Amino acid sequence: MKILVTGGAGFIGGNFVHYMVNKYPEDQIVNLDLLTYAGNLETLKPVEDKPNYSFVKGDIADRPFIMDLFEKEKFDVVVNFAAESHVDRSITNPGLFVQTNVLGTQVLLDASRAYGVKRYHQVSTDEVYGDLPLDRPDLFFTEETPIHTSSPYSASKASADLFVLAYYRTFGMPVTVSRCSNNYGPYHFPEKLIPLMISRALADESLPVYGKGENVRDWLHVSDHCAAIDLIIRKGTVGEVYNIGGHNERTNLEVVKTILKALGKPESLIQYVTDRPGHDRRYAIDPTKIESQLGWKPQYTFDTGIEMTIQWYLDNQDWWKHILSGEYSNYFEKMYGGR
Numbered sequence: 017m018k019i020l021v022t023g024g025a026g027f028i029g030g031n032f033v034h035y036m037v038n039k040y041p042e043d044q045i046v047n048l049d050l051l052t053y054a055g056n057l058e059t060l061k062p063v064e065d066k067p068n069y070s071f072v073k074g075d076i077a078d079r080p081f082i083m084d085l086f087e088k089e090k091f092d093v094v095v096n097f098a099a100e101s102h103v104d105r106s107i108t109n110p111g112l113f114v115q116t117n118v119l120g121t122q123v124l125l126d127a128s129r130a131y132g133v134k135r136y137h138q139v140s141t142d143e144v145y146g147d148l149p150l151d152r153p154d155l156f157f158t159e160e161t162p163i164h165t166s167s168p169y170s171a172s173k174a175s176a177d178l179f180v181l182a183y184y185r186t187f188g189m190p191v192t193v194s195r196c197s198n199n200y201g202p203y204h205f206p207e208k209l210i211p212l213m214i215s216r217a218l219a220d221e222s223l224p225v226y227g228k229g230e231n232v233r234d235w236l237h238v239s240d241h242c243a244a245i246d247l248i249i250r251k252g253t254v255g256e257v258y259n260i261g262g263h264n265e266r267t268n269l270e271v272v273k274t275i276l277k278a279l280g281k282p283e284s285l286i287q288y289v290t291d292r293p294g295h296d297r298r299y300a301i302d303p304t305k306i307e308s309q310l311g312w313k314p315q316y317t318f319d320t321g322i323e324m325t326i327q328w329y330l331d332n333q334d335w336w337k338h339i340l341s342g343e344y345s346n347y348f349e350k351m352y353g354g355r
């Protein structure tokens with residue numbers, strides 16, 4: 017099979033490329049990424065010389081480029097990770113989120129349809145369901161929970177999901193959608209809560225906690241997300257949505273305190289700052305469908321996964337320090353001579 021992975025120089029896409037290249041040496045994995053600020057080819061170092069891996073630089077929203085690529089490559093499967101992914105950035109620049117997340121998805125759908133892709137998989141998020149109250153721990157997001165978005169980011173992801181499902185209903189395209197909770201693990205860009213707090217704590221810098229730190233996220237190790245997507249592509253039913261999550265709810269304050277304790281740093285580094293506008297209170301996934309229909313089970317609890325993740329950031333300081341210094345953006349030039 018020839019599999020197009022878009023956004024494979026980002027956090028989850030990069031982990032997915034590692035997973036697929038190593039697990040399926042007989043498949044060809046093509047990584048298409050625009051290398052925005054969030055795209056980092058240093059993440060692909062462990063696989064860049066493998067014969068079943070190749071990289072293409074390009075924009076999923078560039079229709080002529082995408083159509084040419086699909087005509088040339090004849091992909092069997094498309095897995096779309098490429099997106100603007102940071103909620104805070106969507107508050108300052110919503111237009112870019114419409115361009116990449118909505119228009120880019122629609123261009124990929126048109127190309128997949130025109131060139132007979134056998135499975136189009138859309139990587140989506142639990143944020144499309146909005147949020148849950150903090151005082152109702154009995155409530156969870158199921159696949160039937162209505163779309164009710166809060167941020168420009170989640171609105172753009174929900175719009176993309178609706179296009180994907182419309183292409184199934186209208187054109188009979190073989191699509192699937194997955195909606196996962198918050199991921200953590202190796203190669204996570206240090207603007208997001210966990211890698212931000214680890215890198216700042218190691219530098220003895222203050223840790224900015226929004227509001228009172230009471231908001232709850234449902235954390236899943238990125239390798240459990242990759243395994244779930246692999247399963248959905250191979251065994252999932254077309255036209256269906258699958259929620260992915262492992263029942264690992266933590267308040268932000270609990271997460272930050274866990275990191276400080278593991279690094280032996282004082283809680284006095286915590287600094288409460290102005291809350292995120294429209295800040296979602298609680299996310300919590302009900303994963304019954306993917307567990308019962310596809311047999312998926314996460315390998316990591318938050319306690320085991322966060323310990324390994326903190327160790328990874330300690331062992332791979334060059335990776336995130338190159339991001340903080342800006343050096344990572346030269347890697348494309350070094351590897352591909354700017355081509």
Ligand code: NAD
Pocket residue numbers: 022023024025026027028029048049050051052053054055056074075076077096097098099100101102116120139140141142173195196197198199200205
């Ligand atoms: P990320 O920001 O780390 O990576 C996004 C990648 O997409 C980057 O490599 C970037 O260069 C690339 N990209 C951006 N615009 C592009 C364009 N126009 N054309 C081609 N490539 C482009 O994001 P992530 O955290 O790895 O998230 C990946 C996907 O998973 C996103 O679709 C996101 O909505 C979804 N998701 C993320 C989480 C999470 O917790 N991080 C949870 C659920 C779903």
Ligand code: DAU
Pocket residue numbers: 101102103104140141142143196197198199207208209210212224225226227229231232233268292299
């Ligand atoms: O739920 C899935 C989503 O998880 C994905 O769709 C998004 O792409 C991904 O970025 C993530 O969104 P969040 O907004 O939940 O992640 P973030 O790491 O930005 O924030 C996690 C929580 O921590 C959130 O409640 C806001 C808070 N926070 C975040 C930052 C960056 C802070 O308190 N301080 C911070 O500096």
